[in-house]
Amino acid sequence: MQITTFEFPIELVNTISKVLPLVYYPNSQLMTPIAEIDSLNDSVIQHAADMVATMIANNGVGLASNQTVCDKPMRIATFNFSSPERTNILAIFNPTIISSSNPQKFSEGCLSFPDIFQELTRDHRVIVKGFDYKWQECELELRGIPAVCIQHEIDHLNGKTFIDDLSFLKKAMLKKKLKNNAK
Numbered sequence: 001m002q003i004t005t006f007e008f009p010i011e012l013v014n015t016i017s018k019v020l021p022l023v024y025y026p027n028s029q030l031m032t033p034i035a036e037i038d039s040l041n042d043s044v045i046q047h048a049a050d051m052v053a054t055m056i057a058n059n060g061v062g063l064a065s066n067q068t069v070c071d072k073p074m075r076i077a078t079f080n081f082s083s084p085e086r087t088n089i090l091a092i093f094n095p096t097i098i099s100s101s102n103p104q105k106f107s108e109g110c111l112s113f114p115d116i117f118q119e120l121t122r123d124h125r126v127i128v129k130g131f132d133y134k135w136q137e138c139e140l141e142l143r144g145i146p147a148v149c150i151q152h153e154i155d156h157l158n159g160k161t162f163i164d165d166l167s168f169l170k171k172a173m174l175k176k177k178l179k180n181n182a183k
């Protein structure tokens with residue numbers, strides 16, 4: 001199913017975007033909550049387009065602004081729900097979850113934690129609210145993996161990563177693995 005609400009035009013990405021370097025854990029930018037955007041302007045659109053290009057270049061399904069090296073992270077999350085048949089790119093500005101239900105376990109990855117996968121319980125049905133790239137306020141219901149992705153990216157924008165709720169021991173083991181992977 002193609003999602004049209006919050007769709008971001010790929011033509012814009014192809015025309016103006018540049019791929020940004022990624023920020024990796026434990027960079028402090030990942031632990032810092034990102035303020036809401038007041039209004040739309042050229043630099044907001046440019047950053048969203050750069051985020052989409054960066055997400056696609058890294059084969060990501062979702063990306064939060066503070067996962068990229070940029071002047072100032074903005075409260076934007078982008079998603080790539082494309083299928084082999086159709087390009088389906090979303091950008092949500094100031095995203096917020098307004099309701100969620102149906103908790104299930106799912107194994108998640110994250111571009112800021114290369115080669116780390118972590119099973120988490122999250123709601124598999126959410127309604128998200130935010131603004132699209134024309135600054136229209138929209139609401140969207142998501143189920144399954146897209147619902148998990150949106151919660152993962154909103155957590156990033158709130159300065160939270162997918163290892164934050166793990167036990168001290170599990171976190172310590174993951175940090176060791178990350179260090180070894182980086183070598």
Ligand SMILES: [Zn+2]
Pocket residue numbers: 109110111112152156
């Ligand atoms: Zn992530």
